[in-house]
Amino acid sequence: MKKTMKSLLMVGTMVLGMGMLATGCGKDTASTGGEKDVYVVGTDASYAPFESMSGEKIEGFDVDVLNAAAEAGGFKVEYVNTPWDGIFLALKNGERDIVASAVTITDERKETFDFSDPYFEATQMIVAKSGSGIKSLADLKGKKVAVQNSTTGDEVVSNLLGKDSQDVKRFDNMPLALLELKNGGVDAAVGDNGVVLEYVKNNGSEGLETTVDSSFVKENYGFVVAKGNAELQKKLNDGIKKIKDSGKLAEIEKQYGFTK
Template sequence: MTIIHRRFARAAAGLAAVLALAGCGKQEAAAPAAASAAPPAARVLVVGTDAAYTPFESQNEKGEIVGFDIDIVNAVAKKAGIEVKFVNTPWEGIFNTLDQGDRDFLVSAITITPERRQTMDFSQPYFDARQLIAIKSDASVTRFEDLKTLKVGVQNGTTGDEVVGKLLGKSSANIKRFESTPLALKELEAGGVQAVVADNGVVAHYLANNAGAGFKTVSDAGFATEQYGLAVKKGNAELLAKLDKGLAEIKADGSYDRIYAAHFGAASK
């Protein structure tokens, strides 16, 4: 091999070594792989409730939302592994907040009806209710039909409003609609209406805490048993499954019965 060729070979070998070192250096200088990102915090679900329906939901002196429904949802949420916060939401318009996505689900002594099932989905029932008539102690009412000629108070948009509307006519001047059942019962006490039709739990609670009101109640065999459910946006099967799972678990382990007894003074039936 000639001197020129040897020099050329040495130079080429040197260049290859430099390139190899450069390549190694680039590999070593590469940035380390990014650490795994922490999973995002679970979103707090917003629960709408009309906090004017004692003992199911109301506000205490601190402004906190409390009641049977609230205790049930908190227990369900714990079992389902979800976090919730309650937002006081007026009954009129409460279903719109669900449809628009402002609320993730609703708990507000909501009766499950075929009409409501068309626009929202419901959990398994968590409470059995029926309508109850409240009247003055000296009134002669003995059945629902006796209300046909009387002025009757109801909470606007409730099942009581629906059944009285069917009896008297939806636009009857003898139906007085109120924002809450306690307001209707106050009007009965003041003489502005002669009867109030509302869910038994609310009426019974009011009478127990207002013994001086001079009321009595009348039940009618024609009143169908109603069931309350948690309402979710139509098609939200994932959330519905979590809520149903939580409800099943609190019923199975006795939590439901303890909550029921705390609010109604007896075991659930």
Template sequence: MPANRRTKWIAAGLLACLACLALAGCGKQEPDTATASANATPPPPAPPRVLVVGTDAAYTPFESQNEKGEIVGFDIDVVKAIAGKAGFKVKFVNTPWEGIFNALDQGDRDLLVSAITITAERRQTMDFSKPYFEARQLIAVRRDAQVARFEDLKAMKVGVQNGTTGDEVVGKLQGKSSGNIKRFESTPLALKELEAGGVQAVVADNGVVEHYLANNPGGGFKTVSDAAFPAEQYGIAVKKGNAELLARINKGFDDIKADGSYDKIYAAYFGSTLR
């Protein structure tokens, strides 16, 4: 074969090879980014936010501090159970009653649980969950006291916890500035004063009074109820307008009522005495 012809054949072969390589390169598929993304391990979910719960831990059995300084009680167990159902975590912070509502309004607390009675006045500045406990005012007196109704306390020295519903009703009976009203930081302190003879009666929520008497049988007390006292409802308070948190709390409460968790907590603290 002549040299010039051989050269042409070699050139033609090289061109054919180059064409094949080019076609192979064009046929190469890029990785499917959508499939790769779908198969990738999703990032772990963000940890749930810890909500700060304000409570005045001086109201046994609803909230108090044990010997280790831990905040315990009926209210605490109810909120923990609600949080478990609603998918958030909670941290309880002891907050004096005198500043508890301001702490919520300022955003220092996300919610409050502290045997807080739902009232029309309080609804103006905060929102409340569904009621989780019904209470009534109850009178505690010495066993030999001649007291049959609330009106009998009009001229007596009466102990109350400062700023509570008991304080309000006795203030209406005797006058808010009456010298016969003795105000204490907690109901147990008022009841101890009754035992010591410093006051003649104590007016406070039935759950607190009955729990104290059950655990102090030697105090020589009796209780007097009065139909004039209206039923009160306790609620969990959130900042005004926080509808999202309120909805989660209410849903969690419905869940613990439905599965029996609430009834177990109630029975652990009160049995059936208040129902």
């Protein structure tokens, strides 16, 4: 999931207040001063299998990985469900200590925030109805395509069809984009492979086809911290290294079907 920082920080001020009212776990604001007993983690719990709500609890791949890294690194975390459009502003304002929300590491983001070492490799994926003839990115020309607003998928499709093309249908989250495909409102959808595959698995693979275009580059997810927070960045990196070395990360990947 990759959004441009300019678009996120511009709209973040408007939606952050709503984010404080969202259902979550733990405190709504990060603690202040010195080394912290518990780090407050912002996550947009609408992006299964990486983060989603189960009753009052936030769960998913990112949560399991960060919990394991925190345990290995000797620190504690708690989660607050934070809308994606306000999540980086919450981090910038100190209301969150960490963002764990399938965030792609990019040069643009690194100008404003610091990242942990990568913990997951993703790529974009096209999903369309069987028999559509859509087998590559080029096949989307002249088609109506659903994407999550201001994400990598949006960028890829906009570059192909034109940013202002009426054939690009943008949604606040990927589940809504995929629902539009299911309902026949578009010919295809483009999004992160993990989310697309989770949707196909839960909605039946029959009638749907997925493909990864050769032009799609690999994307690395990382946990995000405030710029200059080297102490927390090091804790995250130490924890990630330990769960990689111990095989715990591979175990979690297998649990979610992410084994290579």
